[in-house]
Amino acid sequence: MDELPIGRRVAYWRGRRKMSQQVFADRLGKSKSWVDKVERGVRRLDKFSVIYEIADTLRVDVQLLLGKDPERRSDALNCIDQTEVQEIRAALERYDAMSAYFDAAPYPPPLPDMRKAVTHAWLTYQYGRYGMLTRSLPKLLRDAQAADAGFGGDDNREAAHLLGQVYQIASSVLRKLGEFDLAWLAADRAMAVAQRADDPLLAGIATTRVGNALVAMGRPFPALEVNVAIANRLAPGGGNDVTPDRLSVYGMLLLQGAMAASRIGDTATVDDLLGGADEAASLLGGDQNHYWTSFGPTNVELHRAAAAVELGDGGRAVEVHQRIGPEFNALLPERRAHHLLDIARGYAQVGDVVNAGEMLLQGDRLAPSEIRCRPIAHEVMSDILRRTRGTPPASIAELAEHMGVGI
Template structure:
């Protein structure tokens, strides 16, 4: 995008922010005609003060509008910044599979090497190292796409497709964390098609889980509920003892469906889906990380809390949190635990206990800073805590707010 005129860049980012020309003009204090002329290149932007105003309204770094390399600030090193999002987008926009029909793929990493890289990316995500993951994802996407294309007609085709399906899912999950929901949906949707080529129903089921998560983040709640429940029904264990992997993917689809049902206030469906997931976790016999799901009894407990928060019942969420199996919780990976602390912080705000809400945010930040500092939802919760705190906020909360750039 560096070669585009500045007006085109303004139009691009305005579109990304889903602003009409009129809304954008109103926020700038300009006319719609002025905006239209700027975007078409008829009117020049020759005042830096105006460029800075535009960057502020669009919430982008001014260097992006000027077509220059953005200097990464120290505090963004552990998050996914705008430059990295655009690099991931560019990798998703590649269609190497089509090119492979016409000419040989020039380079493809060995499958064994790709397998190690994908496993490392999963662990990076589950330890909430989002900045490191974002810097690795563009190359990982390109390599996985190249491997998938290079092995399309070989015995390694299913393995290569499986790895690419996983990479799309990692990208989808990471992008959803930082609010890039449309891009998250695209990556998840890609994973469904690739997973089918891999011939793995469970990987396809987990791709459906990612689609459901992206749809929920986009506010498409009923489609999210439907895709989770429909695919869970297809993967439901039969009379014979199911594999641990099948129980894990099935259980996660039910838990995701419960979150969707909670969003629309359907408490009966929430109870049914949580009950089904709990039964699957009992049959599984413990907490496991099959297919990178972290599914088991503890994750079911976490979702009991999370669905209560979505239903607006903060007290029930807090009570469930206090009854939680601490040993199982402490054994979970950092992303899951920090995510839970964010959910419980929301629960405490619902019952008016902003002091405890702040403590939960601090716990999450100590455990996995990126899960708190990089997520728009955490910024909203912290802003709410600050606004409702009487007097001066505690020093640790004030320091966290300063580091996150959150004001009252």
């Protein structure tokens, strides 16, 4: 893409960010006609200040707009740069298993090493260290794909299971960082690999990643359908066992179905699915982390609040938040910071920008990347700054600066 004119590069990244010309123009404070002329090359971009503003709006490295290699970033809080995106994309585009069908399989890493690496990646994600995770993902994907292609027999099933988990990790972090197409691709791969791993529960939790990616891409109806369909297949009881693993996966399918329904505005379905998840959590008996779900009674309440926000009922979300007990503090940092971001949105919906800002600050102390790296958090911060009378508090101004959100 380096050989393209800068206007074409602007058009490309605007499309990747799912912005219309009008929305892009509004965020820049320009006219739609101005954007159209820039993208067609009729109007030159000869001011660096404007180019930097465009890059910030599109959330890309300015070097990409200039047709140069982006500068690599090394600090631990870095979210993801376009070099890392391309490396993850290249890793997802590998087809080691198909190559091994025709030729000798690549030398696979030892399975004990892979198990440790996958566990470390899950913990890195659940502690909200997204920059560290995205930098390690390309190698982890390549290693897991090589293991899946290189082992046979029972080892092949375990290797497939590990690869399915790596795809899920990749999907989750890519979705949070705004790379929705890649998130969907990784989740779809996770579902396919789970079938080869012969683990219905792994396929079930992979389904939630597919649903999340579909919702992020603006397709909540198929997300709702797939989550509910697989939940019905995996429901405890009948011919299925009633184990903590199954309860956790089943409960998360219902929760993600509820989130999809909230995007549609289907309050009755939201309540029904949350009720089913609440029953599963009661049977489980407490917050646990089977299949890396963090499922349990507290997580159900967190999703109840999140669904209220998606339905536009910020007041209800705040009420749910205020009744959550001390069990919340035992959850992993990503879950807590994610919830605090949801509640920041809830407070903003009811016009309480002071408490909205406080929620962002609390979330930032728990898992900075959850607040500083997610596009939705940037939107909340922009809203807070716009609606704050006078100069914002120093703590908010400092966080906004770290996030790259202009005051």
